[in-house]
Amino acid sequence: MTKKYDVAIIGAGVIGAGIARELSRYELNVAVLEKEPDVGWGTTKANSGIIHAGYDATPGTVKASFSAPGNKKYGEWAEPLSVPFKRIGSFVSTKDSNRIDKLQTLVEQGEENGVEELEIIQDREKIKKLEPNISDEVEAVLHAPTAGVVAPYKLTIALYENARDNGVDFFFDSPVEGIDVDKSPGTSSRFTVKSPHQEYPADYVINAAGIFSGKVASMVGDESVHINPARGEYHLLDHELQGYVTKINFPLPSKDSKGILVTPAAEGSIIFGPNHQPLEEPSVATTKAGLDEVFNGALNLFPGIDTSKIVTNFAGLRAKAQTNDFVIGESDAAAGFINVGGIQSPGLTAAPAIADHVIGILEEKGLSLTEDPAFDPTREPIPKFSEMEPEEIAKYTDDLSAAKEIVCRCEDVTRAEIEEAIDRGAETLDGIKFRTRSRMGSCQGGFCTPRLVEILSEKRGVSPKEVTKKGDGSYLLAEETKEVE
Numbered sequence: 051m052t053k054k055y056d057v058a059i060i061g062a063g064v065i066g067a068g069i070a071r072e073l074s075r076y077e078l079n080v081a082v083l084e085k086e087p088d089v090g091w092g093t094t095k096a097n098s099g100i101i102h103a104g105y106d107a108t109p110g111t112v113k114a115s116f117s118a119p120g121n122k123k124y125g126e127w128a129e130p131l132s133v134p135f136k137r138i139g140s141f142v143s144t145k146d147s148n149r150i151d152k153l154q155t156l157v158e159q160g161e162e163n164g165v166e167e168l169e170i171i172q173d174r175e176k177i178k179k180l181e182p183n184i185s186d187e188v189e190a191v192l193h194a195p196t197a198g199v200v201a202p203y204k205l206t207i208a209l210y211e212n213a214r215d216n217g218v219d220f221f222f223d224s225p226v227e228g229i230d231v232d233k234s235p236g237t238s239s240r241f242t243v244k245s246p247h248q249e250y251p252a253d254y255v256i257n258a259a260g261i262f263s264g265k266v267a268s269m270v271g272d273e274s275v276h277i278n279p280a281r282g283e284y285h286l287l288d289h290e291l292q293g294y295v296t297k298i299n300f301p302l303p304s305k306d307s308k309g310i311l312v313t314p315a316a317e318g319s320i321i322f323g324p325n326h327q328p329l330e331e332p333s334v335a336t337t338k339a340g341l342d343e344v345f346n347g348a349l350n351l352f353p354g355i356d357t358s359k360i361v362t363n364f365a366g367l368r369a370k371a372q373t374n375d376f377v378i379g380e381s382d383a384a385a386g387f388i389n390v391g392g393i394q395s396p397g398l399t400a401a402p403a404i405a406d407h408v409i410g411i412l413e414e415k416g417l418s419l420t421e422d423p424a425f426d427p428t429r430e431p432i433p434k435f436s437e438m439e440p441e442e443i444a445k446y447t448d449d450l451s452a453a454k455e456i457v458c459r460c461e462d463v464t465r466a467e468i469e470e471a472i473d474r475g476a477e478t479l480d481g482i483k484f485r486t487r488s489r490m491g492s493c494q495g496g497f498c499t500p501r502l503v504e505i506l507s508e509k510r511g512v513s514p515k516e517v518t519k520k521g522d523g524s525y526l527l528a529e530e531t532k533e534v535e
Protein backbone atom coordinates (compact mmCIF):
# COMPACT_ATOMS: atom_id res chain seq x y z
CA MET A 51 0.00 0.00 0.00
CA THR A 52 1.27 3.49 -0.83
CA LYS A 53 2.60 5.22 2.28
CA LYS A 54 1.08 8.61 3.00
CA TYR A 55 3.41 11.37 4.11
CA ASP A 56 2.74 14.38 6.27
CA VAL A 57 5.53 16.26 4.50
CA ALA A 58 7.36 15.58 1.21
CA ILE A 59 10.57 17.54 0.69
CA ILE A 60 11.91 17.97 -2.84
CA GLY A 61 15.71 18.28 -2.86
CA ALA A 62 18.36 16.94 -0.47
CA GLY A 63 20.79 19.84 -0.39
CA VAL A 64 21.65 21.46 2.92
CA ILE A 65 18.22 23.14 2.94
CA GLY A 66 16.10 20.02 2.26
CA ALA A 67 18.25 17.73 4.43
CA GLY A 68 18.30 20.35 7.21
CA ILE A 69 14.51 20.72 7.22
CA ALA A 70 14.15 16.91 7.17
CA ARG A 71 16.46 16.56 10.16
CA GLU A 72 14.59 19.19 12.16
CA LEU A 73 11.22 17.60 11.26
CA SER A 74 12.52 14.25 12.49
CA ARG A 75 12.21 15.63 16.05
CA TYR A 76 8.43 15.14 15.70
CA GLU A 77 6.08 12.20 15.23
CA LEU A 78 5.63 12.69 11.49
CA ASN A 79 5.99 10.75 8.25
CA VAL A 80 8.50 12.68 6.16
CA ALA A 81 9.84 11.80 2.68
CA VAL A 82 12.77 13.43 0.89
CA LEU A 83 12.96 13.04 -2.88
CA GLU A 84 16.30 13.70 -4.54
CA LYS A 85 17.06 13.37 -8.24
CA GLU A 86 20.74 12.52 -7.66
CA PRO A 87 22.03 9.24 -6.17
CA ASP A 88 23.17 10.98 -2.96
CA VAL A 89 22.69 14.06 -0.77
CA GLY A 90 24.30 17.44 -1.30
CA TRP A 91 25.32 17.12 -4.95
CA GLY A 92 23.75 20.40 -6.09
CA THR A 93 25.04 23.79 -4.96
CA THR A 94 25.71 22.39 -1.50
CA LYS A 95 28.82 20.47 -2.54
CA ALA A 96 30.53 23.34 -4.38
CA ASN A 97 30.70 26.51 -2.32
CA SER A 98 33.14 28.30 -0.02
CA GLY A 99 31.97 26.53 3.14
CA ILE A 100 31.88 29.80 5.08
CA ILE A 101 29.53 30.37 7.98
CA HIS A 102 29.33 34.10 7.47
CA ALA A 103 29.13 36.43 10.43
CA GLY A 104 26.12 38.17 8.81
CA TYR A 105 27.25 41.73 7.96
CA ASP A 106 27.04 41.34 4.14
CA ALA A 107 23.29 41.18 3.60
CA THR A 108 21.41 44.46 3.30
CA PRO A 109 19.36 44.98 6.49
CA GLY A 110 15.66 44.34 5.93
CA THR A 111 16.19 41.60 3.33
CA VAL A 112 15.13 38.00 3.94
CA LYS A 113 18.79 37.00 3.63
CA ALA A 114 19.77 39.41 6.40
CA SER A 115 17.07 38.10 8.72
CA PHE A 116 18.47 34.53 8.55
CA SER A 117 22.25 35.14 8.35
CA ALA A 118 23.32 36.07 11.89
CA PRO A 119 20.68 33.79 13.50
CA GLY A 120 21.92 30.90 11.29
CA ASN A 121 25.52 31.60 12.28
CA LYS A 122 24.59 31.60 15.98
CA LYS A 123 22.86 28.21 15.68
CA TYR A 124 25.73 26.44 13.91
CA GLY A 125 27.21 24.83 16.99
CA GLU A 126 23.78 23.29 17.67
CA TRP A 127 24.08 21.42 14.36
CA ALA A 128 27.81 20.76 14.16
CA GLU A 129 28.41 19.42 17.69
CA PRO A 130 25.77 16.69 18.05
CA LEU A 131 26.26 15.68 14.42
CA SER A 132 30.10 15.59 14.74
CA VAL A 133 30.76 17.77 11.71
CA PRO A 134 34.03 19.70 11.15
CA PHE A 135 33.20 23.35 12.02
CA LYS A 136 35.62 26.01 13.29
CA ARG A 137 34.96 29.65 14.18
CA ILE A 138 38.23 30.96 12.73
CA GLY A 139 36.97 34.51 12.08
CA SER A 140 36.94 36.53 8.86
CA PHE A 141 38.77 39.57 7.49
CA VAL A 142 37.53 42.03 4.89
CA SER A 143 40.68 43.84 3.77
CA THR A 144 41.42 47.04 1.93
CA LYS A 145 44.74 48.33 0.63
CA ASP A 146 43.27 51.79 0.16
CA SER A 147 43.05 53.98 3.25
CA ASN A 148 40.43 56.10 1.43
CA ARG A 149 38.05 53.15 1.44
CA ILE A 150 37.96 52.41 5.15
CA ASP A 151 34.47 53.96 5.14
CA LYS A 152 33.34 50.83 3.21
CA LEU A 153 34.42 48.72 6.18
CA GLN A 154 32.51 51.07 8.46
CA THR A 155 29.37 50.55 6.33
CA LEU A 156 29.76 46.78 6.80
CA VAL A 157 30.07 47.26 10.56
CA GLU A 158 26.85 49.31 10.61
CA GLN A 159 25.03 46.73 8.46
CA GLY A 160 26.33 43.95 10.68
CA GLU A 161 25.19 45.64 13.86
CA GLU A 162 21.74 46.17 12.36
CA ASN A 163 21.66 42.48 11.41
CA GLY A 164 22.59 41.41 14.98
CA VAL A 165 26.28 40.55 14.43
CA GLU A 166 28.45 40.89 17.52
CA GLU A 167 32.17 41.59 18.09
CA LEU A 168 32.88 43.40 14.78
CA GLU A 169 36.08 45.41 14.86
CA ILE A 170 38.02 47.51 12.31
CA ILE A 171 41.78 47.05 12.69
CA GLN A 172 44.16 49.63 11.21
CA ASP A 173 47.25 48.60 13.17
CA ARG A 174 49.40 46.72 10.63
CA GLU A 175 51.32 44.83 13.30
CA LYS A 176 48.08 43.54 14.79
CA ILE A 177 46.79 42.55 11.34
CA LYS A 178 49.99 40.63 10.63
CA LYS A 179 49.85 38.95 14.03
CA LEU A 180 46.40 37.62 13.24
CA GLU A 181 47.17 36.78 9.58
CA PRO A 182 50.97 36.59 9.15
CA ASN A 183 51.12 35.99 5.37
CA ILE A 184 48.59 38.59 4.23
CA SER A 185 49.86 41.27 1.80
CA ASP A 186 51.99 43.99 3.44
CA GLU A 187 49.93 46.51 1.49
CA VAL A 188 46.75 45.87 3.50
CA GLU A 189 45.87 49.10 5.32
CA ALA A 190 42.81 48.03 7.29
CA VAL A 191 40.58 45.04 7.94
CA LEU A 192 37.14 44.37 9.30
CA HIS A 193 37.55 41.47 11.74
CA ALA A 194 34.51 39.29 12.44
CA PRO A 195 35.53 36.61 14.97
CA THR A 196 32.18 34.79 14.82
CA ALA A 197 32.61 33.70 11.17
CA GLY A 198 33.56 30.07 10.66
CA VAL A 199 34.18 27.27 8.21
CA VAL A 200 32.27 24.01 7.81
CA ALA A 201 32.58 21.06 5.42
CA PRO A 202 29.23 21.57 3.62
CA TYR A 203 28.96 18.09 2.10
CA LYS A 204 29.90 16.41 5.42
CA LEU A 205 27.30 18.53 7.20
CA THR A 206 24.62 17.51 4.69
CA ILE A 207 25.60 13.83 4.91
CA ALA A 208 25.36 14.10 8.72
CA LEU A 209 21.92 15.78 8.53
CA TYR A 210 20.80 13.00 6.19
CA GLU A 211 22.13 10.16 8.37
CA ASN A 212 20.58 11.67 11.50
CA ALA A 213 17.22 12.32 9.80
CA ARG A 214 17.22 8.79 8.36
CA ASP A 215 18.09 7.25 11.74
CA ASN A 216 15.20 9.23 13.23
CA GLY A 217 12.74 7.82 10.71
CA VAL A 218 12.77 10.05 7.60
CA ASP A 219 12.48 8.16 4.28
CA PHE A 220 14.97 9.28 1.62
CA PHE A 221 14.43 8.38 -2.04
CA PHE A 222 17.44 8.88 -4.33
CA ASP A 223 17.51 8.81 -8.13
CA SER A 224 13.97 10.17 -7.78
CA PRO A 225 13.51 13.28 -9.90
CA VAL A 226 10.15 14.90 -9.23
CA GLU A 227 8.48 15.33 -12.61
CA GLY A 228 5.00 16.42 -11.63
CA ILE A 229 2.78 17.25 -8.66
CA ASP A 230 -0.99 16.77 -8.58
CA VAL A 231 -2.88 19.11 -6.28
CA ASP A 232 -6.26 18.12 -4.90
CA LYS A 233 -8.01 21.30 -3.85
CA SER A 234 -11.31 19.70 -2.82
CA PRO A 235 -12.22 20.47 0.81
CA GLY A 236 -11.79 17.69 3.36
CA THR A 237 -9.16 15.73 1.44
CA SER A 238 -6.48 14.40 3.74
CA SER A 239 -3.62 14.30 1.22
CA ARG A 240 -3.54 17.41 -0.84
CA PHE A 241 -0.55 16.55 -3.03
CA THR A 242 0.64 13.61 -5.08
CA VAL A 243 4.33 14.07 -5.82
CA LYS A 244 5.39 12.03 -8.83
CA SER A 245 8.75 10.60 -9.76
CA PRO A 246 9.25 8.06 -12.60
CA HIS A 247 9.21 5.09 -10.19
CA GLN A 248 6.71 6.06 -7.54
CA GLU A 249 4.02 8.45 -6.35
CA TYR A 250 4.14 10.06 -2.90
CA PRO A 251 0.88 11.37 -1.38
CA ALA A 252 1.63 14.20 1.07
CA ASP A 253 -0.24 16.86 3.03
CA TYR A 254 2.53 19.43 2.70
CA VAL A 255 5.30 19.84 0.13
CA ILE A 256 8.56 21.71 0.63
CA ASN A 257 10.24 22.92 -2.57
CA ALA A 258 13.97 22.90 -1.75
CA ALA A 259 15.13 22.17 -5.30
CA GLY A 260 17.90 24.78 -5.50
CA ILE A 261 18.47 26.12 -9.01
CA PHE A 262 15.46 24.06 -10.12
CA SER A 263 13.07 25.50 -7.53
CA GLY A 264 11.37 27.65 -10.20
CA LYS A 265 10.71 24.54 -12.29
CA VAL A 266 9.31 22.64 -9.27
CA ALA A 267 7.11 25.61 -8.25
CA SER A 268 5.61 25.68 -11.74
CA MET A 269 4.47 22.04 -11.21
CA VAL A 270 1.74 23.40 -8.90
CA GLY A 271 0.99 26.34 -11.19
CA ASP A 272 3.24 28.78 -9.32
CA GLU A 273 5.08 30.85 -11.93
CA SER A 274 6.41 33.41 -9.44
CA VAL A 275 9.80 31.80 -8.76
CA HIS A 276 12.41 32.64 -11.39
CA ILE A 277 15.93 31.38 -10.80
CA ASN A 278 18.97 32.52 -12.76
CA PRO A 279 22.15 30.55 -12.25
CA ALA A 280 25.42 32.39 -11.58
CA ARG A 281 28.59 30.32 -11.63
CA GLY A 282 31.43 30.68 -9.13
CA GLU A 283 34.80 29.04 -9.84
CA TYR A 284 37.48 27.90 -7.38
CA HIS A 285 41.03 26.65 -7.05
CA LEU A 286 41.71 24.08 -4.33
CA LEU A 287 45.20 23.75 -2.84
CA ASP A 288 46.86 20.79 -1.20
CA HIS A 289 46.60 20.45 2.59
CA GLU A 290 50.44 20.69 2.72
CA LEU A 291 49.90 24.46 2.96
CA GLN A 292 47.81 24.08 6.13
CA GLY A 293 48.51 27.03 8.45
CA TYR A 294 49.64 29.45 5.71
CA VAL A 295 46.22 31.12 5.82
CA THR A 296 44.43 31.22 9.16
CA LYS A 297 41.32 33.36 8.60
CA ILE A 298 38.61 33.72 5.97
CA ASN A 299 39.98 36.56 3.84
CA PHE A 300 37.74 38.70 1.64
CA PRO A 301 38.54 41.81 -0.38
CA LEU A 302 35.99 44.65 -0.30
CA PRO A 303 32.68 43.34 -1.71
CA SER A 304 31.33 44.36 -5.13
CA LYS A 305 27.69 44.93 -6.10
CA ASP A 306 27.31 41.27 -7.18
CA SER A 307 29.46 39.30 -4.80
CA LYS A 308 31.58 39.21 -1.68
CA GLY A 309 34.70 38.99 -3.85
CA ILE A 310 37.39 36.36 -4.30
CA LEU A 311 38.30 34.95 -0.92
CA VAL A 312 41.25 32.98 0.36
CA THR A 313 40.43 30.66 3.24
CA PRO A 314 41.37 27.45 4.95
CA ALA A 315 38.58 24.92 4.38
CA ALA A 316 37.22 23.13 7.47
CA GLU A 317 39.25 20.03 6.66
CA GLY A 318 42.61 21.71 6.09
CA SER A 319 43.07 22.58 2.38
CA ILE A 320 43.10 26.20 1.23
CA ILE A 321 40.60 27.47 -1.33
CA PHE A 322 40.58 30.53 -3.63
CA GLY A 323 37.32 31.78 -5.15
CA PRO A 324 34.63 32.30 -6.25
CA ASN A 325 34.17 34.69 -9.16
CA HIS A 326 30.68 35.64 -10.35
CA GLN A 327 29.42 34.68 -13.82
CA PRO A 328 25.70 35.00 -14.64
CA LEU A 329 24.67 32.19 -17.04
CA GLU A 330 21.73 31.53 -19.34
CA GLU A 331 21.86 27.77 -18.71
CA PRO A 332 23.29 25.96 -15.65
CA SER A 333 26.87 24.74 -16.18
CA VAL A 334 29.59 23.84 -13.69
CA ALA A 335 32.33 23.62 -16.33
CA THR A 336 35.33 25.74 -15.30
CA THR A 337 36.85 28.26 -17.74
CA LYS A 338 40.41 29.48 -18.20
CA ALA A 339 39.40 33.13 -17.99
CA GLY A 340 37.40 32.53 -14.83
CA LEU A 341 40.14 30.55 -13.12
CA ASP A 342 42.71 33.22 -14.04
CA GLU A 343 40.47 35.83 -12.41
CA VAL A 344 40.28 33.72 -9.25
CA PHE A 345 44.05 33.12 -9.24
CA ASN A 346 44.83 36.85 -9.54
CA GLY A 347 42.23 37.75 -6.94
CA ALA A 348 43.89 35.40 -4.45
CA LEU A 349 47.39 36.72 -5.16
CA ASN A 350 46.14 40.23 -4.49
CA LEU A 351 45.64 39.26 -0.82
CA PHE A 352 48.35 36.57 -0.48
CA PRO A 353 51.12 37.42 -3.00
CA GLY A 354 53.54 34.86 -1.55
CA ILE A 355 51.28 31.80 -1.56
CA ASP A 356 52.72 28.76 -3.34
CA THR A 357 50.32 28.35 -6.25
CA SER A 358 52.17 25.23 -7.43
CA LYS A 359 50.16 23.49 -4.67
CA ILE A 360 46.88 23.93 -6.57
CA VAL A 361 45.51 20.39 -6.95
CA THR A 362 42.22 20.95 -8.72
CA ASN A 363 39.49 23.44 -9.59
CA PHE A 364 35.71 23.30 -9.49
CA ALA A 365 32.62 25.47 -9.89
CA GLY A 366 29.28 25.90 -8.13
CA LEU A 367 26.01 27.53 -9.17
CA ARG A 368 24.28 30.27 -7.22
CA ALA A 369 20.48 30.06 -7.38
CA LYS A 370 19.67 33.75 -7.85
CA ALA A 371 16.00 34.63 -7.66
CA GLN A 372 14.73 37.65 -9.60
CA THR A 373 14.46 39.59 -6.35
CA ASN A 374 18.09 38.67 -5.52
CA ASP A 375 16.73 37.45 -2.18
CA PHE A 376 15.65 34.16 -0.62
CA VAL A 377 12.09 33.09 -1.60
CA ILE A 378 10.60 31.48 1.52
CA GLY A 379 6.89 31.03 2.17
CA GLU A 380 3.67 29.32 1.21
CA SER A 381 2.88 29.56 -2.49
CA ASP A 382 -0.15 31.64 -3.53
CA ALA A 383 -0.91 28.91 -6.09
CA ALA A 384 -1.33 25.99 -3.65
CA ALA A 385 -2.00 26.00 0.09
CA GLY A 386 0.48 23.73 1.88
CA PHE A 387 3.16 24.07 -0.83
CA ILE A 388 6.12 25.91 0.70
CA ASN A 389 8.81 27.43 -1.51
CA VAL A 390 12.32 27.56 -0.06
CA GLY A 391 14.04 28.67 -3.24
CA GLY A 392 16.57 31.19 -4.45
CA ILE A 393 18.79 30.16 -1.54
CA GLN A 394 22.02 31.67 -2.80
CA SER A 395 24.80 32.76 -0.44
CA PRO A 396 24.61 32.87 2.58
CA GLY A 397 22.24 29.91 2.39
CA LEU A 398 24.66 27.48 4.00
CA THR A 399 24.99 29.88 6.94
CA ALA A 400 21.27 30.52 7.11
CA ALA A 401 20.25 26.83 6.84
CA PRO A 402 19.62 26.11 10.56
CA ALA A 403 17.54 29.29 10.95
CA ILE A 404 15.67 28.59 7.69
CA ALA A 405 14.83 25.06 8.88
CA ASP A 406 13.31 26.40 12.12
CA HIS A 407 11.38 29.06 10.23
CA VAL A 408 9.94 26.57 7.71
CA ILE A 409 8.78 24.31 10.54
CA GLY A 410 7.09 27.38 12.04
CA ILE A 411 5.27 27.98 8.72
CA LEU A 412 4.13 24.33 8.58
CA GLU A 413 2.76 24.57 12.12
CA GLU A 414 0.99 27.83 11.34
CA LYS A 415 -0.57 26.17 8.28
CA GLY A 416 -2.01 23.36 10.41
CA LEU A 417 0.69 20.68 10.70
CA SER A 418 0.47 19.19 14.18
CA LEU A 419 3.87 18.85 15.85
CA THR A 420 4.19 16.27 18.63
CA GLU A 421 7.73 15.76 19.88
CA ASP A 422 9.05 12.25 19.32
CA PRO A 423 10.49 10.98 22.63
CA ALA A 424 12.74 8.60 20.66
CA PHE A 425 14.46 11.43 18.74
CA ASP A 426 18.25 11.20 19.06
CA PRO A 427 20.06 14.38 17.99
CA THR A 428 23.48 12.75 17.83
CA ARG A 429 25.33 11.05 15.01
CA GLU A 430 28.79 9.54 15.14
CA PRO A 431 31.35 10.36 12.44
CA ILE A 432 33.23 7.70 10.47
CA PRO A 433 36.18 6.93 12.77
CA LYS A 434 39.62 8.00 11.49
CA PHE A 435 41.40 4.65 11.76
CA SER A 436 44.81 5.89 10.57
CA GLU A 437 45.07 7.97 13.75
CA MET A 438 44.16 5.16 16.19
CA GLU A 439 46.04 2.56 18.23
CA PRO A 440 45.15 -1.10 17.45
CA GLU A 441 43.18 -1.51 20.73
CA GLU A 442 41.09 1.50 19.82
CA ILE A 443 40.51 0.18 16.30
CA ALA A 444 39.31 -3.10 17.79
CA LYS A 445 36.39 -1.23 19.39
CA TYR A 446 35.08 -0.42 15.92
CA THR A 447 36.12 -3.31 13.74
CA ASP A 448 37.28 -6.87 14.22
CA ASP A 449 39.08 -6.65 10.87
CA LEU A 450 42.36 -4.98 11.79
CA SER A 451 43.70 -5.54 8.29
CA ALA A 452 40.93 -3.29 6.92
CA ALA A 453 41.90 -0.57 9.38
CA LYS A 454 45.59 -0.86 8.52
CA GLU A 455 45.26 -0.89 4.73
CA ILE A 456 45.71 2.70 3.57
CA VAL A 457 43.75 3.02 0.32
CA CYS A 458 44.08 6.79 -0.26
CA ARG A 459 47.66 7.73 0.60
CA CYS A 460 47.26 11.47 0.03
CA GLU A 461 44.59 11.72 2.74
CA ASP A 462 45.47 8.59 4.78
CA VAL A 463 42.10 6.90 4.29
CA THR A 464 41.87 3.24 5.28
CA ARG A 465 39.85 0.42 3.74
CA ALA A 466 37.78 0.27 6.95
CA GLU A 467 36.70 3.91 6.42
CA ILE A 468 35.81 3.22 2.78
CA GLU A 469 33.78 0.17 3.80
CA GLU A 470 32.00 2.10 6.52
CA ALA A 471 31.16 4.89 4.05
CA ILE A 472 29.60 2.26 1.76
CA ASP A 473 27.68 0.73 4.70
CA ARG A 474 26.34 4.20 5.52
CA GLY A 475 24.98 4.73 2.01
CA ALA A 476 27.75 5.67 -0.45
CA GLU A 477 27.01 3.97 -3.75
CA THR A 478 29.46 5.82 -6.02
CA LEU A 479 33.07 6.97 -5.99
CA ASP A 480 31.95 10.53 -5.30
CA GLY A 481 29.76 9.28 -2.45
CA ILE A 482 32.87 7.72 -0.89
CA LYS A 483 34.93 10.87 -1.61
CA PHE A 484 32.58 13.24 0.21
CA ARG A 485 32.38 10.91 3.22
CA THR A 486 36.08 10.02 3.56
CA ARG A 487 38.16 12.52 1.48
CA SER A 488 39.63 9.69 -0.63
CA ARG A 489 40.43 11.17 -4.11
CA MET A 490 40.47 14.71 -2.67
CA GLY A 491 44.25 14.89 -2.16
CA SER A 492 47.12 15.84 -4.41
CA CYS A 493 46.88 12.83 -6.79
CA GLN A 494 43.09 13.37 -7.18
CA GLY A 495 42.45 9.62 -7.25
CA GLY A 496 45.33 8.74 -9.61
CA PHE A 497 46.50 5.96 -7.28
CA CYS A 498 43.48 4.86 -5.25
CA THR A 499 40.69 4.77 -7.85
CA PRO A 500 41.28 1.14 -9.01
CA ARG A 501 41.24 -0.09 -5.38
CA LEU A 502 38.12 1.94 -4.64
CA VAL A 503 36.36 0.40 -7.64
CA GLU A 504 37.35 -3.05 -6.37
CA ILE A 505 36.08 -2.41 -2.82
CA LEU A 506 32.84 -0.83 -4.03
CA SER A 507 32.11 -3.68 -6.43
CA GLU A 508 32.86 -6.32 -3.75
CA LYS A 509 30.76 -4.62 -1.07
CA ARG A 510 27.83 -3.96 -3.38
CA GLY A 511 28.07 -7.33 -5.10
CA VAL A 512 28.18 -5.79 -8.58
CA SER A 513 30.65 -6.04 -11.45
CA PRO A 514 33.41 -3.37 -11.45
CA LYS A 515 31.95 -2.28 -14.78
CA GLU A 516 28.79 -1.19 -12.95
CA VAL A 517 30.66 1.09 -10.55
CA THR A 518 30.15 4.77 -11.37
CA LYS A 519 31.82 8.03 -10.41
CA LYS A 520 28.53 9.80 -9.73
CA GLY A 521 25.69 7.63 -11.04
CA ASP A 522 23.90 8.59 -14.22
CA GLY A 523 26.05 6.50 -16.60
CA SER A 524 29.40 7.86 -15.36
CA TYR A 525 31.04 4.44 -15.66
CA LEU A 526 34.80 4.10 -15.32
CA LEU A 527 35.42 0.78 -17.03
CA ALA A 528 34.29 -0.08 -20.55
CA GLU A 529 35.36 -3.64 -21.40
CA GLU A 530 37.64 -6.26 -19.92
CA THR A 531 41.06 -6.35 -21.57
CA LYS A 532 42.36 -9.61 -23.03
CA GLU A 533 44.37 -11.73 -20.62
CA VAL A 534 48.09 -11.42 -21.26
CA GLU A 535 49.66 -14.86 -21.83
Ligand SMILES: Cc1cc2nc3c(=O)[nH]c(=O)nc-3n(C[C@H](O)[C@H](O)[C@H](O)COP(=O)(O)OP(=O)(O)OC[C@H]3O[C@@H](n4cnc5c(N)ncnc54)[C@H](O)[C@@H]3O)c2cc1C
Pocket residue numbers: 060061062063064065066083084085086089090091092093094095096097098099100101102224225226227258259260261262263266280281282283324366367368369393394395396397398399400
Ligand atom coordinates in the same frame (compact mmCIF):
# COMPACT_ATOMS: atom_id res chain seq x y z
C1 LIG B 1 29.99 29.71 -5.59
C2 LIG B 1 29.15 29.65 -4.35
C3 LIG B 1 29.69 29.94 -3.11
C4 LIG B 1 28.91 29.93 -1.97
N1 LIG B 1 29.50 30.12 -0.76
C5 LIG B 1 28.73 30.10 0.36
C6 LIG B 1 29.33 30.28 1.63
O1 LIG B 1 30.54 30.35 1.76
N2 LIG B 1 28.51 30.36 2.71
C7 LIG B 1 27.16 30.28 2.60
O2 LIG B 1 26.48 30.43 3.60
N3 LIG B 1 26.58 30.02 1.41
C8 LIG B 1 27.33 29.92 0.30
N4 LIG B 1 26.77 29.64 -0.90
C9 LIG B 1 25.34 29.35 -0.95
C10 LIG B 1 25.03 27.90 -0.54
O3 LIG B 1 25.90 27.01 -1.19
C11 LIG B 1 23.59 27.62 -0.92
O4 LIG B 1 22.78 28.58 -0.34
C12 LIG B 1 23.10 26.25 -0.47
O5 LIG B 1 24.00 25.23 -0.80
C13 LIG B 1 21.74 26.00 -1.10
O6 LIG B 1 21.30 24.75 -0.74
P1 LIG B 1 19.97 24.16 -1.37
O7 LIG B 1 19.68 22.94 -0.59
O8 LIG B 1 18.94 25.22 -1.48
O9 LIG B 1 20.35 23.84 -2.88
P2 LIG B 1 21.09 22.55 -3.52
O10 LIG B 1 22.28 22.15 -2.74
O11 LIG B 1 21.32 22.86 -4.96
O12 LIG B 1 20.01 21.42 -3.36
C14 LIG B 1 18.89 21.28 -4.19
C15 LIG B 1 18.69 19.82 -4.45
O13 LIG B 1 17.49 19.63 -5.16
C16 LIG B 1 17.66 18.57 -6.06
N5 LIG B 1 16.62 18.68 -7.09
C17 LIG B 1 16.47 19.66 -8.00
N6 LIG B 1 15.38 19.44 -8.76
C18 LIG B 1 14.84 18.28 -8.31
C19 LIG B 1 13.71 17.52 -8.70
N7 LIG B 1 12.91 17.88 -9.71
N8 LIG B 1 13.45 16.36 -8.03
C20 LIG B 1 14.24 15.95 -7.01
N9 LIG B 1 15.33 16.63 -6.62
C21 LIG B 1 15.62 17.79 -7.25
C22 LIG B 1 19.07 18.79 -6.56
O14 LIG B 1 19.63 17.63 -7.16
C23 LIG B 1 19.80 19.23 -5.31
O15 LIG B 1 20.41 18.16 -4.63
C24 LIG B 1 27.54 29.62 -2.07
C25 LIG B 1 27.00 29.30 -3.30
C26 LIG B 1 27.80 29.28 -4.44
C27 LIG B 1 27.24 28.85 -5.74
